Every structure is written in structure tokens, then in C-alpha cells.
Amino acid sequence: MPRDAAIEALLTLHGIDSEIQKLTAQRDLLPVALRRIETLANQQRQALTEKRDQIKHLRARIAARESDLRAVEAEADKLTVQMNAARTNKEYSAFQHEIAAKKADASRVEDDLLTMMGDAEELEGDARELERALAQLDKQQAEEGKGVDKDVAKVEGEIAALAKKRVAAAAAVEPPLLEEYQRIAAKKGASALASVVGGSCQGCFMQLPPQICHTVRGGRQIVKCPSCARLLYMA
């Protein structure tokens, strides 16, 4: 039995809508990998900023410590001049003690400085490592971005072509039926239609009453599935 023209028109429209939905999902998935790279690059950028802040603070502490060292050395120099002008052995040995204490202070500051400089070098090594990784990610992002843009444009071209075909296909469906279909499609997406196989609706897999199967088979009237409300057609 030939299928009713109204059902044929609806199936054509439904086919186009399904294709548009598939292509739209495909287009939306294209930039996903790119967004992953972007997220990773942002994390690395954040880590790099923190690392640079740490380096800046450490450098400031090193500068302060270097200034401490110069002060202690200046004091030791001053004491040496005073020691050389000492008039008694007692005075001389008192200066000697003071100078030794200053030198011990200076040596502690120098140890601190060495530790801090070692830390700074390590941090700078980390920062360079992050910069390299980030440059690599930025390059990858730019390259893949070009590819994704091209792919998105291609899929969007296909969607636009289908949208044109859809206008004609929709015009071929009787207005009340089109309205009904659009209403169901708004809820169920591309699965607004369901085929009937072995007496059951392929949208919700419920067994259909024999009367409904009979009407669908007749192909003269559009019937809705009583359980999921999809428009039924014979597969």
C-alpha cells in the first residue's frame, strides 16, 4: 500500500531535521579538545604568575639580606680602623672580639644568602620550564584552532544548506500537521516521529493497541503513540 503523501512529506522533513540535529551536535563537539588545551594553558599561566611572584619576593628578601651584609661588613671595617688605633693591648683585644663577632654575623648572613640564591635559581628553573610548556600549548592551540575553525565552517555550511532544503520540505507538510510535529519536536528533538515495528512504538518501545497499528498500517491518517505522543509511521 502506498504511503500517504502527508506522511511522506513529514518523513522527508523529519529526515532533514535529524540530519541538522546530528550536524549541530557534531559542530558543538569540534571545539571540545581545543577547550581542554585552553584550560590547561590557563592553569599553566596561573602557575607561572605565582612562580614569578615567589621569585620577586625572594629577590626582594635577597636584596635586603645583601644590604644587611654590607652594613655588618662596614661595621667590621670601622672596628678594624679603631683596633689599629688602639693604645692598649686590652683595648686591642676587645676590638678583636667585636670584629670576630661581626665576622661571625656576616658569615651567617652569607649562608642565608647562599640558601636563598639556590632557592631563587630553582624557582627560575621552574618558571623557565613552565614558560616552555606554555609556549608549546599556545602553539598547539593556535594550530588546532585553525583546523577547528575550518571544520566548524564546513559543518555550518552543510547545516545552512539543509536549512534551505527544510523550508521547502516544511511547506510540503499540511499546516496543522506541521504545527503538531513542531510542537512534539520542540520536546523530543529529532525523534518526534517513531516507527512501528512488531506492533510496538520504536520511540518508547510500548506495545501499541491493535487499532492504532491498524490505522498506522493503513497510512491514511497520522496517529500519535498513546504513551509517548510521537507521531507514528510504518517502518
Ligand SMILES: [Zn+2]
Ligand atoms: Zn511511543
